[in-house]
Structure formats: C-alpha cells, structure tokens
Amino acid sequence: MASITIWGRPNSNNVKKALWIAAELGLKYKHVLAGLQHGVNNTPEYLAMNPNGVIPTLQDDDLVLWESNAIVRYLAAEYAVSSGHPALWPAxxxxxxxxxxxxxxxxxxxxxxxxxxxxxxxxxxxxxxxxxxxxxxxxxxxxxxxxxxxxxxxxxxxxxxxxxxxxxxxxxxxxxxxxxxxxxxxxxxxxxxxxxxxxxxxxxxxxxxxxx
CATH class of the missing domain: 1.20.1050.10 (Glutathione S-transferase Yfyf (Class Pi); Chain A, domain 2)
Structure with missing residues (x-):
C-alpha cells in the first residue's frame, strides 16, 4: 500500500472528511497537524504542495491532492475495493x-x-x-x-x-x-x-x- 499523509487540524470539518474516509477504509496514514494554532499551512514547504494554503492536503506517494471532496473521492476510488469496502465506491x-x-x-x-x-x-x-x-x-x-x-x-x-x-x-x-x-x-x-x-x-x- 502507498505511503499516505494527511495534513490538517482534527476539529476542521473538511479535515474530518479525509480522516473519516481513511478510517472507514482501514488505511494506515500519517497525520500532520496543520492550520490555525498549529501553523504549518503557511510555510514554503506546505505552499509548494498546496498553493491555497488551506487544509486538508493529502499526499499518497507522488500524488498530492487538496480540496476535501476530491480527497474523499480519490481514496474511495483507489482503495474501496482492495480494502474490502466496495460499497464506498460503487462500480x-x-x-x-x-x-x-x-x-x-x-x-x-x-x-x-x-x-x-x-x-x-x-x-x-x-x-x-x-x-x-x-x-x-x-x-x-x-x-x-x-x-x-x-x-x-x-x-x-x-x-x-x-x-x-x-x-x-x-x-x-x-x-x-x-x-x-x-x-x-x-x-x-x-x-x-x-x-x-x-x-x-x-x-x-x-x-x-x-x-x-
């Protein structure tokens, strides 16, 4: 399985979307706190990934995604079948x-x-x-x-x-x-x-x- 990292603060509803779908799929991932009191999202390194400077951001190997709904759709499309949860992404x-x-x-x-x-x-x-x-x-x-x-x-x-x-x-x-x-x-x-x-x-x- 690919190496997944999700950036964002856990009390953000948009970040919750990404964390929730990852949990439903049983994916292992690294969670990096970012946004508001955590900072990080305005650093040059973060802006190089996500020029919007907002959260969440997902990295899955060499793929970087922002926009929470896009992240949810991607993780479901990529992993629903292989993780044994096909209902999350119907054919x-x-x-x-x-x-x-x-x-x-x-x-x-x-x-x-x-x-x-x-x-x-x-x-x-x-x-x-x-x-x-x-x-x-x-x-x-x-x-x-x-x-x-x-x-x-x-x-x-x-x-x-x-x-x-x-x-x-x-x-x-x-x-x-x-x-x-x-x-x-x-x-x-x-x-x-x-x-x-x-x-x-x-x-x-x-x-x-x-x-x-």
Missing amino acids: SARARAVGDKWMDWTSTTFAGLYRDVFWGYIRTPPEERDMDKITGNLAKVNDLLRMVDAQLGRTAFLSGSEFGVGDIPLGCFIYTYFALPVERPALPNLERWYADLQKRKAYQDVVMIPLS
Missing part, C-alpha cells in the same frame, strides 16, 4: 452520482451558511456575537435540512440504500449541528440517519470529538 457511475450530488451540495449550498452559525456559537465570545446574522442563517440551515430530511425519508442514506461517500461531508457537519445550543425543528429522518452514523466506529473516532 456504477449512476450509483456513485446519487451521493456525489450531496457531497457538492454540502460544500456549495450548506457549508457557508452553517459556518456562520457554528463559528458564531463556538468560536466567538458571547459579547461579540452577531445574533441577527446567526439566527438568520440558522433559519436557512434548518430549511435546507428539511430538504435533507425529505430525502432521507426516501433512502436510508444520502448515498442511496447503503452508506457511502455522499454521506461523509454532511455527516461531519451534522454532529456539530446536533451539539449546538439551538432549537431545532422536528427532523425524524435526519435524526435516524445521524443515529446510524453514530454507530460507525470511524465516525465515533474521527468526527465525534469535543467542539472547538
């Missing part, structure tokens, strides 16, 4: 596309709105919080999650009938969502899906860490 392009759209939807539609809610509650002192912005974005986040709830009323997972890579991006965010001190609407299908994720050891080890 059918149509089957993969079911979860693929939810991966990108989470990044392009959900993450930006949710980030302001999470940072507002967890990483901003109470006296500095913009509560109008936080509560406004939380209402939008809840509307988006009602759409997810409707989908999960039709399929067991966002990837379809089985857990797959399409569940990983939103699965990282949803742990913190249910841990925030906010009122949430009734979302029974989302709650059932979240309960299923919590049964996965990789999710417990990588995603379910203290909020920070």
